[in-house]
Amino acid sequence: MEHETAWKKYDEADLEALEQLSAEYIDFISENKTERECATTAVRLAEEHGYVALDSAVREGRALKPGDKVWALSHGKALILAHLGSAPLAEGLNILGAHIDSPRLDIKQNPLAEANGLAHLDTHYYGGIKNYQWVTLPLALHGVIAKTDGTVIDVQVGDDPNDPVFCVTDLLIHLASQQMGKKASEAVEGEALDILVGNRPLVIEGEEFGDDEGEEPFAKLAEKEPVKAFALKLLAEKYGIEEEDFLSAEIEAVPAGRARDLGFDRSMVIGYGQDDRVCAYTSLAAQLALNETPAKTAVCVLVDKEEIGSVGATGMASQFFENTVAEIMELAGEGGPLSLRRALAASSMLSSDVSAGFDPAYASVFEAKNSAYLGRGLVFNKYTGSRGKSGSNDASAEYVARIRRIMGDAGVSFQTAELGKVDVGGGGTIAYIPAKYGMEVIDSGVAVLSMHAPWEVTSKADIYEAYKGYEAFLKNA
Template identity: 85%
Template structure:
């Protein structure tokens, strides 16, 4: 069954709304390239629209009732927004769940090195990447450095026009005969993804390094005092003799951020592609940008939740944005943590429906769209896809009844009854949608967060936007699919 292209149905009002949404989306993913940045930006937008902190309500013992809007966060990297409805919470929620982490290069805890006049930062890649795609492109550094005095320094270098950028180098083609004969997975090894950060050495004048000038020496300066002066010199100056380029980089970091090399032991710095997302194509019909897996679904889910404004819902609507999906949804901020369940328990307690049994009933009665991207059919690589069960750019929101690998391993497989209910909701709202699998059966596969909330017994199905070049530094989506995803998510929150 072939679905029509969504573009054909749009009038001028639709096109204006589509372009407005796309513009706001481009700004969001350009300004927010880490899970911390996405969570902080989402909280700010939610508070502008009347959402209040859940922990504030808990401290005050403030009762929650229909129409109230609250947010909760976990370690600054995961977020839940809830808009309370009129029916008892035990009857379940309508939930949009997406992830806000994306593949990248993380700095190691001891990242600095110098060799042959070049200083580097050592990295450990995060998520599934093709290593060779990350060489020779401009990179920016985003993240935080936590110091032992309790302060947290935010780092963002490489995005402003006046900022420097960084890169991973590659071997010139003239000397790459052996390299070109390797398998793609071996062309660039993970340990070779070192980021080039400097070439200029720190030069210490002799009198500055000795802690005394020639006049002091001639006057018989106290050797003990001179030795004490040398001991008081910044660590980067002491490094200058053996690793002068690294020392100069550390000097700049000390001056700009007040940090030392040992502070990187408690840092979370991510190297991501530098630069803004852009319109793609002569017709400006697509978006090219970093991190669209899965921020295209996270942003449209967030926008749909906020678009509810002060609507009177029957079922409570929730938007759940989590971390760590790219590495298995683990950790305190991943979907597999207790964050989601604990936040729901707190909401139910303040709504007068507390208790473990009520919580279990509510979760089992809930419905969820696991909002994650799908593989867009790419004619350049048609052999990897089964055409009639693939997602196509421009044909709308994608539903994946199941994901997983080969024999559906690791998949949540939505029930036929739930798929029918979703079809009805989308049809009634005039949302263009399509169904797909993630490539041919034995070619590969992938997973999402869907199987985790499904353990409560709730209905869950994967839904999202088709993407070209998924997990590459720059990914491609269609503005029509972004628009249809937003409309579909809003309809789900109101009518599922």
Template identity: 75%
Template structure:
């Protein structure tokens, strides 16, 4: 059952629409490299499409009617968009769910130190990374610093062409014999992923009274002059001091924009495509409903959550009550109050857990099972189950639900394929799918095939991005 290559089947009009979407996508992932930035950008796009904050509707006790569109956010790092349909929500929702966090390096709370004339920041890696991939490449710093006076300072350094960048250093091969003898997971240790941020020492300050006819003491040099200069620059540019690192969320990510890949410009290489490629296409599909004058039959929901890369935990992850509480508030305003109706609605819902799949890479063919792999250029990927080895930790979608999804995709002319995450005993992985499935709803994983997943720079096919968008929109409209 070899699937068709989507490139060969699309019209010039389709390919033009694909290019436009790909440009929007490249902009989105280039400008939004953290979950906070993704949330802010998505809210701006949603409000431009007519969405209103749920918090206002709650405060003013505004009833929600079919066609109304609201958004809710959790601590600036997770977002839910809801487009109210004509049918009662207790009969079920059509839900797209993706995550907006990506593997990276996080700055520790007490990070700054000087060693042999260099200033460095300690980091703690986030999510599943190969440590050695993060050395010797330009890195940027994104995040926020919350000060005790209540102000929050946004930090982005390394993205503008005039900005400096940072890096994690590597050992030269001439001295690396012992390093290269180590296994891949030990070549670069986690504690060695320190960010190089400066080497220029602060100038010594003259003692008080110098130049006033009084014999002055010799200028006093700071104990750690390079660290001192780094702190001076932080104070001058951002008004923050060393103590403010205690209440900061600073993320180290690859510097620079996503680029077109290949002489034919058919692919995109960029940071954070797991899972922002699915988050972006889910968001675009949700907003496409707002552009139509027709109210959807079924309420459409787009859920963009944090913390999937570390187990979907915390107040902004899928295991939190954010999704459930938001839907309870919305159903209350829509006149469907009560826990029983909420439970009925969640159980009757249908969801695409929008997450990426491993694209077949001929350089590493030995870990893939060719008949059940995802291939770049063959469209949206469906994973009936993920998990590891014996499907451990997997949500295994029912045959009946898979058949319904197939019908929707076929009717909409969406190119799609099915896949597993490598050979049975080669490894595995998970998504958020099993969490909403606990309500009893039907859930299946679907997304875009990715090469070099979890590397600083990941690769996707433009045509797959386009088919994902088309498939997600078809699901919201017709499931």
């Protein structure tokens, strides 16, 4: 069965709403390129919509009642929003879950080095990338540096038009015959993804720099590594940091520049980090759009570390989600381990993550009848995994039927898909993790072209339908 493009059903009001949502989405992914930035902005937006900090309510022993809105943050990188419904929590929650981390290059803890008059920052790539896609690309640096005195310094260089940018260099084609004969996975090695950050040496004696007292701490280093010394001097002046402070820094190299409209018709968005911020933003927007008290408590979960297995204190596999629900239930007068288990088992969830959009340039790896197509609406994956559905949550037929009814009643365009041909590849999401509680979970999201590339492509129609579908789910599941 073939689903028709969503574009054909829109009237002027729909198109206006679609463009407004897309513009806000473009701003969000352009201004928030790390999980920390996404979480910080999401908290700010939540507070503007009446959400209050859960930890404050816990400290005050404040009772929660239907209609109350709370947020909880884990280590600045994972966020949970809850809008309490009129039904008891033990009857279940309606949950949207997405991740806000994306593939990137992480700066190592001892990164700065000089060789042959060039200064570089060493990196360790994060998530599944094609190394060769990250060379000769303008990069920005986003993150934090934590100093031993307790201060945390925000770093963001490369996205302001007045900022410099950085890059990983590549070998010129004239000398690349050996490189070109390698497999794509070997043409650029991970250890070669070093970021070029400087070429200018620090001159200690001379007309230009000789009288600058600020050079004195770098004089000895400048004798052997003058370019590195000048880079450190600039960092000290701008951020007040020393080389040792890289030990306690989290700095990410990401593509520089804003997301933009794509195509003559401006029907698509090209931008960094759309896996999975296209689902995270539409989930957040749907959660914040609930003005009235929902029947069941509505929850939006935005987590970190999905790209490396959902591990760590901020990943979905941590206890953050379970602990937060337990705190909410305690303040709502429904505390207790058994009540918590009943609430989680009775819950319904959309694990919101992107799907592989059918690309005619690479049609051989897709199975056309069971692929996601740009412009045809929200995508549901009954199962993901690889080959024999390995590592997958497989939603029940009854739950799929319920989701179909909700989407149909709300007039949401949707489609179903798998991730490529059987035995070709595969992938996973966070769906299998909350499913361990016994709740109903299905993968849903937006079709993406060039997934995991520095710049990914989505359709504005799919972004709009995802938002409508997530809102309908929160209200009616």
